[in-house]
Amino acid sequence: MSAPVSEAPSSLRTTRRAGLIDQVIEQLRTQITSGAWAVGERIPTETELSQLTATSRNTVREAVQSLVHAGLLERRQGSGTYVLAASELAGAVSRRVAGARRLDVLEVRRTLEVGAARLAASRRTPADIALLRELHADRQNARDSGDVDELVVSDVSLHRAIVQASHNPVMIDLYENLVDALQENVRFNVAVIAPGDDDHHALVDAVIMGDAEAAAAEAAAFLDALIAGSDMEDGAVALDLEVRRGVE
Secondary structure (H helix, E strand, C coil), X not given: CCCCHHHHHHHHHHHHXXXXXXXXXXXXXXXXXXXXXXXXXXXXXXXXXXXXXXXXXXXXXXXXXXXXHCCCEEEECCCEEEECCCCHHHHHHHHHHHCCCHHHHHHHHHHHHHHHHHHHHHHCCHHHHHHHHHHHHHHHHHHHHXXXXXXXXXXXXXXXXXXXXXXXXXXXXXXXXXXXHHHHHHHHHHHHHCCCCCCCHHHHHHHHHCCHHHHHHHHHHHHHHHHHHHHHHHHHHHHHHHHHHHHC
């Protein structure tokens, strides 16, 4: 026996509503992945989004909640909703890295960056070379000035440029989704345990000169130094925290 005719409209409304939510999700996701809404930026309110998408606030609320679950957005009580990551992968990586040991993060960086340096030395273009020289100079200036915030930014930019010079789109995408989650790891490295004489000159020079093995070796060398020091520094940091608690 077929279902009563009276049930059909309810089913049709459910299907259409789900379709609207999917459409709004896709519109919001596009705003995020395109960079129109940058990571850390507060997005429009539900009322504003409802007007912009010509849908109900309930539809917008469900679409936003879906992207919260996906790790792209974050609700902040009393403040609004903010962009947390530029892609679902970046959101997942960010959540995973947030609670990871420094050593584990460094080992992942080593795996990606050593291979990227080798490829970059083989594939760098004149434009890549010009950018690497510029970013290396920026990093050196930040290091000489003692500005840790600027050093973190310039360090990340330089490593990003080396990965981009690999011209491997999958590696670039993986690194881009990883590196935003590594800011605090990089900050700790450059501020606390980076070797005092490390300015990345040999690494950049090897990439520019097209020496793939030297580039890989240089990338491995400074990361191995960080890895070797990470356990010692973790212990020192833990001891320092215990001492501070005792003083308090």
